[in-house]
Amino acid sequence: MxxxxxxxxxxxxxxxxxxxxxxxxxxxxxxxxxxxxxxxxxxxxxxxxxxxxxxxxxxxxxxxxxxxxxxxxxxxxxxxxxxxxxxxxxxxxxxxxxxxxxxxxxxxxxxxxxxxxxxxxHCIRFWPEYVELERIVKSGELGGLLSLNLTRYGAFPAWSSDNWLADEARSGGGALDMHVHDSDYALYLMGREPDKMVSHGTVDVRGVSQIFTTMVFGPTVVHAEGGWNLPGSAPFKMAFRAIFEGGAVLFDGGPLTIYPADGEPRTPEMTKMAAAAGGNIS
The missing domain is CATH 3.40.50.720 (NAD(P)-binding Rossmann-like Domain)
Incomplete structure (x- = not known):
């Protein structure tokens, strides 16, 4: 090698x-x-x-x-x-x-x-649960994707040297640094730019700290929410909910579960991500 x-x-x-x-x-x-x-x-x-x-x-x-x-x-x-x-x-x-x-x-x-x-x-493209969702979408095993909700939120990341993340002119604020994960994944998953898109955000002393984006790809609607304006004591969380013609896939930070419309739910085995293996998603 x-x-x-x-x-x-x-x-x-x-x-x-x-x-x-x-x-x-x-x-x-x-x-x-x-x-x-x-x-x-x-x-x-x-x-x-x-x-x-x-x-x-x-x-x-x-x-x-x-x-x-x-x-x-x-x-x-x-x-x-x-x-x-x-x-x-x-x-x-x-x-x-x-x-x-x-x-x-x-x-x-x-x-x-x-x-x-x-x-x-863009680590989410390689995150096990998001890789599995991509596989299900591309395979068509649950039919066409009707809707996808992507969520990512937490407290402001205070680990940056000189606190540069708090300076929107340097970091792009929550819209770029946090919301970009799910925006990128949506475009990557769908393989193209959306037909329509609208975003709204909330503003605080650090600029746009929470943002809501809806994208339309033909018959598929993707909604992504991301922000870093929770209190410091609140936990970080990422999740998604995908609704298909023939079932659903839910991930809420725990095990991903597949719910076929005509079968029993199943939870595929996933590689557990850890900090030492790149498990940072902020």
Whole structure:
């Protein structure tokens, strides 16, 4: 197996999460870690037998690095991603992709020009319960999908360095950072843009902190709710309810259950996600 060598940029909460995932993957080695705080970079690098530092340019110049993983605040995604692609590296970039469509288009153009891969880390596409829902939709085993309700809510994520998530100009607020999970999944699942879409949100001191979006894809209606404005003592929760012509699929944070219209409910066995395996969904 060919080894893939990764350089991590940004060693805060999400960078640490990514580094823990790399330790579980065969054929992938985290060889360098970069952060403005040298202690954070050294801590992660040491745990993986790699090299820590503060210079992105030094990382970019390292010919042994195949992939650069961008775990920086959202307002820095476009700049660092484009520089990494132009430097001949494949890129994994944390979600959300960027703050604007123009920045996102520039990132895609840079990947196309460089002939390198750009992946945005939309983890819900790979989350076991959401993968199972995709399988059921694509297989048609319950008939056509009539409606899908997607829910994701919790308290404000206070783990960001310098509290940058609270600055809507840097993070995009709850609409981009939280709601993007289910917006992306809906488009991914349906395979196209909606025929119609409407969104409404509530605003607090951090900007748009809760958002409600309804999308129409022909006969299918998708409604997504997301927000980070619950009290700090409230638990995080994600859930979905899918209604088909021939049954339903319910996931409420516990076991996913399939309810066929003409049979007994069943609960397929699912891989349990943990923090060390990428189980962060905020």
């Amino acid at each position: 060919t080894e893939t060598r990764v350089g991590l940029v940004g060693c805060g909460f999400m960078g640490r999460m990514h580094s823990e995932v790399y330790s579980t993957l065969e054929g992938v080695t985290l060889v360098r870690a970069v952060d403005k705080d040298p202690a954070k970079a050294e801590e992660i690098a040491k745990a993986h037998g790699g090299q820590g530092g503060t210079s992105f340019e030094d990382l970019l110049a390292d010919a042994s690095v195949d992939v650069i993983d961008i775990c920086l605040p959202t307002d820095l995604h476009a700049d660092f991603t484009i520089r990494a692609l132009q430097g001949g590296k494949h890129v994994v970039c944390e979600k959300p992709m960027a703050l604007t469509l123009e920045e996102s288009d520039a990132m895609i153009a840079a990947a196309d020009t460089a002939g390198k891969r750009l992946m945005i880390a």
